[in-house]
Amino acid sequence: xxxxxxxxxxxxxxxxxxxxxxxxxxxxxxxxxxxxxxxxxxxxxxxxxxxxxxxxxxxxxxxxxxxxxxxxxxxxxxxxxxxxxxxxxxxxxxxxxxxxxxxxxxxxxxxxxxxxxxxxxxxxxxxxxxxxxxxxxxxxxxxxxxxxxxxxxxxxxxxxxxxxxxxxxxxxxxxxxxxxxxxxxxxxxxxxxxxxxxxxxxxxxxxxxxxxxxxxxxxxxxxxxxxxxxxxxxxxxxxxxxxxxxxxxxxxxxxxxxxxxxxxxxxxxxxxxxxxxxxxxxxxxxxxxxxxxxxxxxxxxxxxxxxxxxxxxxxxxxxxxxx
Numbered sequence: 480x481x482x483x484x485x486x487x488x489x490x491x492x493x494x495x496x497x498x499x500x501x502x503x504x505x506x507x508x509x510x511x512x513x514x515x516x517x518x519x520x521x522x523x524x525x526x527x528x529x530x531x532x533x534x535x536x537x538x539x540x541x542x543x544x545x546x547x548x549x550x551x552x553x554x555x556x557x558x559x560x561x562x563x564x565x566x567x568x569x570x571x572x573x574x575x576x577x578x579x580x581x582x583x584x585x586x587x588x589x590x591x592x593x594x595x596x597x598x599x600x601x602x603x604x605x606x607x608x609x610x611x612x613x614x615x616x617x618x619x620x621x622x623x624x625x626x627x628x629x630x631x632x633x634x635x636x637x638x639x640x641x642x643x644x645x646x647x648x649x650x651x652x653x654x655x656x657x658x659x660x661x662x663x664x665x666x667x668x669x670x671x672x673x674x675x676x677x678x679x680x681x682x683x684x685x686x687x688x689x690x691x692x693x694x695x696x697x698x699x700x701x702x703x704x705x706x707x708x709x710x711x712x713x714x715x716x717x718x719x720x721x722x723x724x725x726x727x728x729x730x731x732x733x734x735x736x737x738x739x740x741x742x743x744x745x746x747x748x749x750x751x752x753x754x755x756x757x758x759x760x761x762x763x764x765x766x767x768x769x770x771x772x773x774x775x776x777x778x779x780x781x782x783x784x785x786x787x788x789x790x791x792x793x794x795x796x797x798x799x800x801x802x
Contacts, residue, residue, distance in 0.1 A: 552790040553602040553738065559783035561746075562590035563620045568751060568774030571758060584769055587623040590780050594619040594649070600785055607665040610672070616654045618680070620777055623647045626769025628693075642693035644767040649687075650717065650752075650777075652680035656725065658742075671730040674744065679722045685714040689767050709766055716754055716761045716772050723748040723777075738787040746779040 565586050572583070598616030605611070624646050632638040658676035692705035727744030753772040754761075762770035 551604045553600075553604070553787040554790060555600055555737075555785055555787035556598075557600045557614055557616065557783050557785040558597045559595070559742075559781060560593050561596055561618065561620070561779050561781040562593050563622045564589040564778040564780075565622045565624070566748075566776040566778055568776070570773045571771045573762065573768055573771055584624045584626055584773060587625075592621040592623060592647075594621045596654075596781065596783070598654075600787065602787060608662050610660040610662065612658050612660070614654075614656050614658070616656065617683070618652055618654050620650045620652070620779065621647065622777075624769070626767070628768050638696055640693065640695050642691060642768075644769045645690040645692070646769055647688040647690075648713070649685065650682065651684040652721065653683050654678050654680035658725070658744075660729075662731070668733050669730060671728065673726075673728045674742065675724075675726045677722070677724050678746065680720060682714065682717055682719050682721070685712065685717050686710055687713045687765070687770075689765070691767055711765055713761065713765070715757050718752050718754050721748055721752050721777070722750065725781075736789060738785075738789075740783075740785040740787065742781070742783040742785070744781050744783075746777075746781060748777040751776060 567584070567586060570583055596616050596618035598614045598618075600612055600614040602610055602612035626644040626646065628640075628642040628644070630640040656676055656678035658674050660672045660674045662670050662672045664670045688708050688710045690706065690708050693703075695702040695704065723746055725744045725746040727742060729740060729742040729744075732739045751774045753775055755774075758772055762772070
């Protein structure tokens with residue numbers, strides 16, 4: 480009886496070895512096919528990727544730091560004001576006759592016009608000193624310039640027409656700024672920080688308000704006049720998007736569960752926002768002069784206020800990284 484059991488065990492081991500050898504030969508043959516190689520490599524990659532969280536969980540259970548428990552997510556509202564400065568490049572004008580004079584555009588004072596922005600902010604705090612946020616913001620830029628038109632009789636200079644066209648442009652964008660903040664202090668209710676990042680925006684709306692005023696001394700008398708503002712849509716005169724970078728600073732104040740933040744930042748556009756393909760064609764339908772757009776880049780000084788709420792509340796042992 481013992482001999483039979485020993486013979487059966489020996490036979491089973493030999494048979495299993497034979498099957499293993501055949502299996503290895505078959506796998507080696509299949510690996511010679513490129514498609515199978517790719518499938519195997521992909522399968523191994525997926526297996527390693529899926530095993531990653533379990534390995535991290537095992538390490539966390541063994542006493543290593545769990546990044547999820549040491550971080551915090553926030554969501555909230557943001558609002559504020561901004562002031563725009565225009566950086567003109569190459570200038571362009573309408574066609575005019577030699578007897579007429581069309582002076583160059585005179586842009587308004589830097590950061591003279593204020594506008595508003597409002598948005599929803601999401602932020603994550605991976606460490607005690609870093610904060611990364613993404614904001615979906617609706618922001619309006621506003622700037623102005625003046626165009627002067629002068630006609631003068633060559634034989635009688637007293638007969639002339641001097642017209643001023645005041646243009647005010649409003650551009651509304653849906654912007655996505657990504658901002659990294661570095662906190663100077665790792666704890667405390669009041670903590671200042673420096674920030675930097677980039678933004679990308681899609682043009683939602685653009686309009687222009689034109690006010691015409693001047694002096695007419697060519698019709699036998701002297702007449703001063705000013706017409707009512709004329710507002711038109713000019714979205715086709717600008718590119719559909721703009722991008723830029725930003726830098727600045729601010730502070731966070733945490734009186735309790737919520738967090739209040741104040742950002743002061745300078746934003747700089749990196750490209751021309753004028754649609755050069757429609758520079759002249761779009762200007763033909765607008766009243767007055769000065770409607771042909773120069774090459775422009777926008778700069779912006781922005782002040783924002785945010786109210787943020789934490790998203791993650793765990794057990795009593797949870798020790799979040801707070802703002």
